[in-house]
Amino acid sequence: MQPIYFDNNATTACDPAVVAAMLPFFSEQFGNASSIHSFGNRVGQAVAAARSQIAALLGAEHDSEIIFTAGGTESDNTAILSALKAFPERREIITTAVEHHAVLALCDQLEKEGYVVHRLKVDRRGRLDLEEYKTLLSERVAIASVMWANNESGTIFPVEEMAACAHAAGVQFHTDAVQAVGKLPIDLRRTRIDMLSLSGHKLHAPKGIGVLYLRRGARFRPLLRGGQQERGRRPGTENAPAIVGLGLAAALAARHLETENTHVRHLRDKLERGILARVPNAFPTGDLDNRLPNTSSIAFEYVEGEAILLLLNKLGIAASSGSACTSGSLEPSHVMRAMGIPYTAAHGTIRFSLSRYNTLAEVERVIEAVPPIIAQLRRISPYWNAERNAPANAEFTPAYA
Amino acid sequence: MWDYTDKVKEHFFNPRNAGPLAEANATGEVGSIQCGDALRLMLKVDPASDRILDASFQTFGCGSAIASSSALTEIIKGMTLDEALKVSNQDIAQFLDGLPPEKMHCSVMGREALQAAIANYRGEAWEDDHQEGELICKCYAIDSALIEQVVRDNALSTLEQVTHYTKAGGACAACHEKIEEVLLRTLAAQAGTPPPSAAARPEAPPPAPAAAPRPALTNLQRMRRIEEVIDSVRPMLRRDHGDIEVVEIIGKNIYVNLQGACMGCAMEAATLGGIQQKLFEALGEFVRLLPASQLETSRQPLHAD
Numbered sequence A: 001m002q003p004i005y006f007d008n009n010a011t012t013a014c015d016p017a018v019v020a021a022m023l024p025f026f027s028e029q030f031g032n033a034s035s036i037h038s039f040g041n042r043v044g045q046a047v048a049a050a051r052s053q054i055a056a057l058l059g060a061e062h063d064s065e066i067i068f069t070a071g072g073t074e075s076d077n078t079a080i081l082s083a084l085k086a087f088p089e090r091r092e093i094i095t096t097a098v099e100h101h102a103v104l105a106l107c108d109q110l111e112k113e114g115y116v117v118h119r120l121k122v123d124r125r126g127r128l129d130l131e132e133y134k135t136l137l138s139e140r141v142a143i144a145s146v147m148w149a150n151n152e153s154g155t156i157f158p159v160e161e162m163a164a165c166a167h168a169a170g171v172q173f174h175t176d177a178v179q180a181v182g183k184l185p186i187d188l189r190r191t192r193i194d195m196l197s198l199s200g201h202k203l204h205a206p207k208g209i210g211v212l213y214l215r216r217g218a219r220f221r222p223l224l225r226g227g228q229q230e231r232g233r234r235p236g237t238e239n240a241p242a243i244v245g246l247g248l249a250a251a252l253a254a255r256h257l258e259t260e261n262t263h264v265r266h267l268r269d270k271l272e273r274g275i276l277a278r279v280p281n282a283f284p285t286g287d288l289d290n291r292l293p294n295t296s297s298i299a300f301e302y303v304e305g306e307a308i309l310l311l312l313n314k315l316g317i318a319a320s321s322g323s324a325c326t327s328g329s330l331e332p333s334h335v336m337r338a339m340g341i342p343y344t345a346a347h348g349t350i351r352f353s354l355s356r357y358n359t360l361a362e363v364e365r366v367i368e369a370v371p372p373i374i375a376q377l378r379r380i381s382p383y384w385n386a387e388r389n390a391p392a393n394a395e396f397t398p399a400y401a
Numbered sequence B: 001m002w003d004y005t006d007k008v009k010e011h012f013f014n015p016r017n018a019g020p021l022a023e024a025n026a027t028g029e030v031g032s033i034q035c036g037d038a039l040r041l042m043l044k045v046d047p048a049s050d051r052i053l054d055a056s057f058q059t060f061g062c063g064s065a066i067a068s069s070s071a072l073t074e075i076i077k078g079m080t081l082d083e084a085l086k087v088s089n090q091d092i093a094q095f096l097d098g099l100p101p102e103k104m105h106c107s108v109m110g111r112e113a114l115q116a117a118i119a120n121y122r123g124e125a126w127e128d129d130h131q132e133g134e135l136i137c138k139c140y141a142i143d144s145a146l147i148e149q150v151v152r153d154n155a156l157s158t159l160e161q162v163t164h165y166t167k168a169g170g171a172c173a174a175c176h177e178k179i180e181e182v183l184l185r186t187l188a189a190q191a192g193t194p195p196p197s198a199a200a201r202p203e204a205p206p207p208a209p210a211a212a213p214r215p216a217l218t219n220l221q222r223m224r225r226i227e228e229v230i231d232s233v234r235p236m237l238r239r240d241h242g243d244i245e246v247v248e249i250i251g252k253n254i255y256v257n258l259q260g261a262c263m264g265c266a267m268e269a270a271t272l273g274g275i276q277q278k279l280f281e282a283l284g285e286f287v288r289l290l291p292a293s294q295l296e297t298s299r300q301p302l303h304a305d
């Protein structure tokens, strides 16, 4: 039985062409990109070519706006901490309640250190209130950091419009586009976005490599201090193999952008409709008309997510509950809670995230697999009445610890 | 994914005694909405012998919650009610060859459902008496409730002491930040300086453990002691990019400048509370630790130049 991988928002398989492009940089092309001699020079040229490929995917005006980092988390942290250092008199940050932990955990810590953090709320469909955002923009705000697309629900935020508002108010704007790059068209030169984070392993490049886009002219302070790599903006010897891999992955992503929005979207829609038609008391979460083409987040009421995942895993099907990080903790995902999803449904939310490597046959197998698993868990759920095959409602009222 | 034992997986994939029990004459229903678990335990008790003839469960929860429920029903079948009441959550975890520390609460829920079911059978009221805190140290499975209690009972004031008493923080160091937060919170509550929002708590312990009278200090000794205490907390503040400096000592009032990141932050009250507690202990008298900004106002009449 072939395993099925529907967890591409957690991480993706490295494209075989990307792996092949990287391999020489582990062996004969081992030079240090900064060296004068020819060992280093060839590596330096490959890094420069990768930088151009990424600038092209993002629509960046200058290659020098691309800074290589060790991933999405580092890019997010660098962006926010840079703004706080660059504008020391500004003590406020605007973000949203549904960001990735790479932003939220940092903001929690900054709050303890005395900064004021505004976390924009979302409605039941996961949408922001732009009026609330606009009233918060002021000369006290160092940075607004808003994700382009949510990793759990796939909901897309209007970051181009929000960046324009921030620019008008004289506030730096950063977007965590880790989930959006390669799935949505991006043309940074036509926006007012000052900084953008992307992560290689979400677009079929390796893990541990990412990019911080930094608009030319935007005030910046590096996170790390050291040598002159990345013009001192991110010192440390370049991870040349991963950079070369990311460059090719970016070129492939540009070529497959349409596939994502036709083929992958079609598979996702078919999967979601198929499951919802067969499972009662289940509903999709997020802004259904405005979300990533590859993501479907379905709340199965009265059953718990980890139990669903274990049973899916037994059938060789990989999905996740909440985000990859929250599936390791006990709390229901902060994204589902922010959307006001009731606990008994939030705990049973499963995210299916597809990629261009998935097939119709896989979608059909998952549509067949899910309904019996939910039925099996509901049979032993106290919130479910097996006789009536319906929610137990008032029949179950436990004493809560 | 969690590191479940084969036994846990076995009981999750093939739960024993799952589903309603038609002839049940005892039912216990408990849940923890936060960690997303809820459990109904049903027993068929023989009234003549008080023996559990049959048991079944229905559980809303993760893999280990379902496995713990299944294990519990297997353990208690055939026991008398009094025997069953002696089953601890560790017994349930042991039956499954262990649970990850984050999942121990699943076994606790099983034991509570059992107590609730037996109380239900005996016509008694059952009240949940256990308080579970946030899991702080994963290496040693120590939660915030335990740390708070040990800090209070033993008048602890440093991370190192907490590690010494509970082991928490003694391995990978990932929990040090959280332990210090619990510590500061507990000390602040103890010192009777709760954050402004919380009204004065009547049950707060009386300030200053004045039981053992100490010889009075000279002014110089007293000042030195105060400096020593301040020096001892400085590294902790520096770690958070802050600092502290004594500005003036007027009677029972010690005025300090909190600098850098501590200033104006939410932790200021908690920080002052924690340091104040240490000063009580070092000086053996009640003192008040105040921000130097309050000094300006109290001084004005004296220096009206």
Ligand SMILES: Cc1ncc(COP(=O)(O)O)c(C=O)c1O
Binding pocket: A009, A010, A070, A071, A072, A073, A074, A076, A100, A102, A147, A149, A150, A151, A176, A178, A179, A199, A200, A201, A208, A209, A210, A324
């Ligand atoms: C929206 C978002 N931001 C940031 C990250 C973190 O990226 P990385 O794993 O490269 O540090 C992720 C990945 O989990 C993500 O989904």
Ligand code: FES
Binding pocket: B136, B137, B138, B139, B140, B168, B169, B170, B171, B172, B173, B174, B175, B176
């Ligand atoms: S989590 Fe506490 S020492 Fe490792």
